[in-house]
Amino acid sequence: MLEYIAGHFNYWMVIIIMMAGFYTVISRGNLVKKIAGLNIFQVSVFMLYISIGNVKGGAAPIIEKGVELYSNPLPHVLILTAIVVGVATTALGLALVVRIKEAYGSIEEDEIHDQDQSL
Amino acid sequence: MKHNLILRVVAKFLIPLMFLFALYVQFHGDFGPGGGFQAGVIFSVGIILYALVFGTDVAKQIIPSGVLKVLASLGVLIYAGTGVASLLLGSNYLNYSVLGSTQLAGQHLGIIVIELGVGMTVMSVMLIMFFAFADRDNKE
Amino acid sequence: MIEIIVDIILLTLLAIMAFAIIRMRSLFGVIMLFSGFSFLSAGLFVVMDAVDVAFTEAAVGAGISTILMLATLALTYLPNVNKEEKRPTHKPWLPLAVVLITGGLLIYGTTDIPAFGDPDAPAQKHVGPYYLEKSLPETGVPNAVTAVLASYRGFDTLGEVTVIFTAGIAVLLLLGGRRKEKQENSDET
Numbered sequence: 001m002l003e004y005i006a007g008h009f010n011y012w013m014v015i016i017i018m019m020a021g022f023y024t025v026i027s028r029g030n031l032v033k034k035i036a037g038l039n040i041f042q043v044s045v046f047m048l049y050i051s052i053g054n055v056k057g058g059a060a061p062i063i064e065k066g067v068e069l070y071s072n073p074l075p076h077v078l079i080l081t082a083i084v085v086g087v088a089t090t091a092l093g094l095a096l097v098v099r100i101k102e103a104y105g106s107i108e109e110d111e112i113h114d115q116d117q118s119l
Numbered sequence: 120m121k122h123n124l125i126l127r128v129v130a131k132f133l134i135p136l137m138f139l140f141a142l143y144v145q146f147h148g149d150f151g152p153g154g155g156f157q158a159g160v161i162f163s164v165g166i167i168l169y170a171l172v173f174g175t176d177v178a179k180q181i182i183p184s185g186v187l188k189v190l191a192s193l194g195v196l197i198y199a200g201t202g203v204a205s206l207l208l209g210s211n212y213l214n215y216s217v218l219g220s221t222q223l224a225g226q227h228l229g230i231i232v233i234e235l236g237v238g239m240t241v242m243s244v245m246l247i248m249f250f251a252f253a254d255r256d257n258k259e
Numbered sequence: 260m261i262e263i264i265v266d267i268i269l270l271t272l273l274a275i276m277a278f279a280i281i282r283m284r285s286l287f288g289v290i291m292l293f294s295g296f297s298f299l300s301a302g303l304f305v306v307m308d309a310v311d312v313a314f315t316e317a318a319v320g321a322g323i324s325t326i327l328m329l330a331t332l333a334l335t336y337l338p339n340v341n342k343e344e345k346r347p348t349h350k351p352w353l354p355l356a357v358v359l360i361t362g363g364l365l366i367y368g369t370t371d372i373p374a375f376g377d378p379d380a381p382a383q384k385h386v387g388p389y390y391l392e393k394s395l396p397e398t399g400v401p402n403a404v405t406a407v408l409a410s411y412r413g414f415d416t417l418g419e420v421t422v423i424f425t426a427g428i429a430v431l432l433l434l435g436g437r438r439k440e441k442q443e444n445s446d447e448t
Binding site for chain 3: 003004006007008009010011012013014015016017018019020021022023024026027028029030032033035036037039040043046047050051052053054055056057058059060061062063064069070071072073074075076077079080081083084085087088089090091092094095096097098099101107108110
Binding site: 144150188202222223227240245255 | 327399
């Protein structure tokens with residue numbers, strides 16, 4: 001039982017962090033906070049993948065003499081690409097927030113929605 | 120922020136070290152952690168620190184916006200161009216083995232060239248985004 | 260043993276920071292907590308033997324993302340206004356229910372996953388050992404992650420460079436020009 005918890009504790013904590021980020025996106029109205037929540041969600045997904053690729057007692061996947069067991073390099077490659085794409089998406093989202101502020105005058109979701117309804 | 124003496128002195132001390140570290144990470148990505156992306160980001164952060172402490176006008180004199188746009192496009196072009204070079208030498212797209220005399224030499228050359236392209240593009244794009252945000256006028 | 264302790268401590272700290280980001284209303288504090296969150300997650304990646312990923316996450320998450328968020332905050336709030344989020348007007352029962360149901364289903368889904376760090380898991384069987392064995396003889400590069408990224412999966416990296424280039428162009432299109440009113444004023448004078 002204790003081994004089961006020790007083997008799965010990582011995944012459960014990652015899911016808790018993922019849900020915290022998800023809750024921030026869907027329930028808070030401020031646009032900058034939504035983008036921060038989206039980034040938390042992304043980082044927790046990366047942690048999930050890296051946990052899947054980890055090998056107990058292994059070393060970083062840089063081939064050296066005398067080391068036998070390495071961690072799996074494939075998830076590292078995928079997550080490297082995903083991190084860079086994530087920062088591109090965040091930058092674009094923040095540029096859109098600045099333009100929304102210039103067009104509507106506020107970055108709270110309720111006020112933007114009211115302005116759109118009253119048009 | 121340039122009236123703050125500590126910031127000025129520490130920034131002038133750290134920024135050349137950042138550039139050196141970025142070059143080290145770029146070219147030693149084969150033997151340790153690193154590679155094009157990390158090097159591009161560290162290089163751009165050095166210039167962003169300079170722009171934060173001394174003002175964006177001075178930073179834009181070091182690297183004008185036109186040069187940044189050309190560098191970004193050049194990086195993607197170098198990457199795709201390596202693939203086309205492999206095509207012209209008779210093999211598949213992005214097959215580095217034909218670029219050198221032996222397979223190992225060709226692969227090594229190909230990896231270094233494309234990491235250079237990636238580093239150039241990432242550095243220029245980070246700087247383009249920072250200057251676009253920092254130069255937007257706020258007064259209504 | 261010490262790895263497991265550091266792992267548990269880092270994960271708990273990350274969860275606490277994520278909950279603090281939900282509750283905090285001052286936007287400046289949210290951005291600072293987010294920067295600390297990115298940096299701690301880079302530490303977690305090092306503990307899990309992913310050094311390339313930790314390097315990139317620390318540089319990009321704690322560096323570029325934080326700077327861009329601070330610049331957005333400076334551009335969207337006037338200097339003397341209190342930079343706080345508005346008090347929420349709706350009751351959060353529906354989002355809370357959705358989050359709890361999704362979390363419950365995901366945790367139910369992880370009951371079948373092999374234990375953390377198992378060397379016999381299916382994820383370690385097919386392509387991973389091939390890359391680890393063949394990357395040094397075939398490409399001459401000791402870093403397996405760079406070899407896979409640049410040589411075996413070069414097309415993905417080409418797509419990634421194109422994506423970041425496109426994002427740069429898009430930000431330039433959105434925020435590159437001066438604001439329209441100022442340009443008309445300077446044209447008239």
